[in-house]
Amino acid sequence: xxxxxxxxGMRLVMAALILIIVASFYHGILSEMFSLTLAAESRIxxxxxxxxxxxxxxxxxxxxxxxxxxxxxxxxSVRILPLFILISxxxxxFFYLLAASFDAPTDFEQKRLRPGETITI
Numbered sequence: 157x158x159x160x161x162x163x164x165g166m167r168l169v170m171a172a173l174i175l176i177i178v179a180s181f182y183h184g185i186l187s188e189m190f191s192l193t194l195a196a197e198s199r200i201x202x203x204x205x206x207x208x209x210x211x212x213x214x215x216x217x218x219x220x221x222x223x224x225x226x227x228x229x230x231x232x233s234v235r236i237l238p239l240f241i242l243i244s245x246x247x248x249x250f251f252y253l254l255a256a257s258f259d260a261p262t263d264f265e266q267k268r269l270r271p272g273e274t275i276t277i
Contacts, residue, residue, distance in 0.1 A: 159234035161222030166239045168215025172208040173246040179204025181253045 178186070179201050187197035269275070 157231075158222045158225040158228060159231040159236060160228075161225060162219050163222075163234055163236055163239060165215045165217070165219025165222055166236065166243060168211050168218060170215075170239065170243050170246060172212030172215060173243065173250065175204055175208035175211065177246070177250055177253065179208065180250075181257065 183197055183201045183204065186192075186200055187194075192200070
């Protein structure tokens with residue numbers, strides 16, 4: 157097993173997970189921060205998911221090749237466990253945010269009119 161190649165593949169998988177979390181759950185915050193339109197917000201989401209899939213796919217292939225390639229002498233000092241723990245934490249964070257998004261109230265609740273207020277059409 158070539159640990160450096162596996163570690164680089166795992167880093168790409170971790171970057172893909174971060175990109176998926178940002179694109180899925182925080183695209184609204186990004187669009188508000190940069191004053192983007194709804195079309196631009198949708199584009200952020202689509203491009204984020206696309207690039208996360210591309211980067212993650214490449215990372216998985218790279219890690220698989222690292223598992224198959226023969227061992228090198230300079231790979232003895234490479235640690236994979238901390239990166240594996242970070243990836244596991246990101247997966248748990250994703251599922252926590254997914255479960256929390258089901259219970260989150262919608263922001264589009266209509267406010268009641270106060271006495272004397274009118275609706276302008």
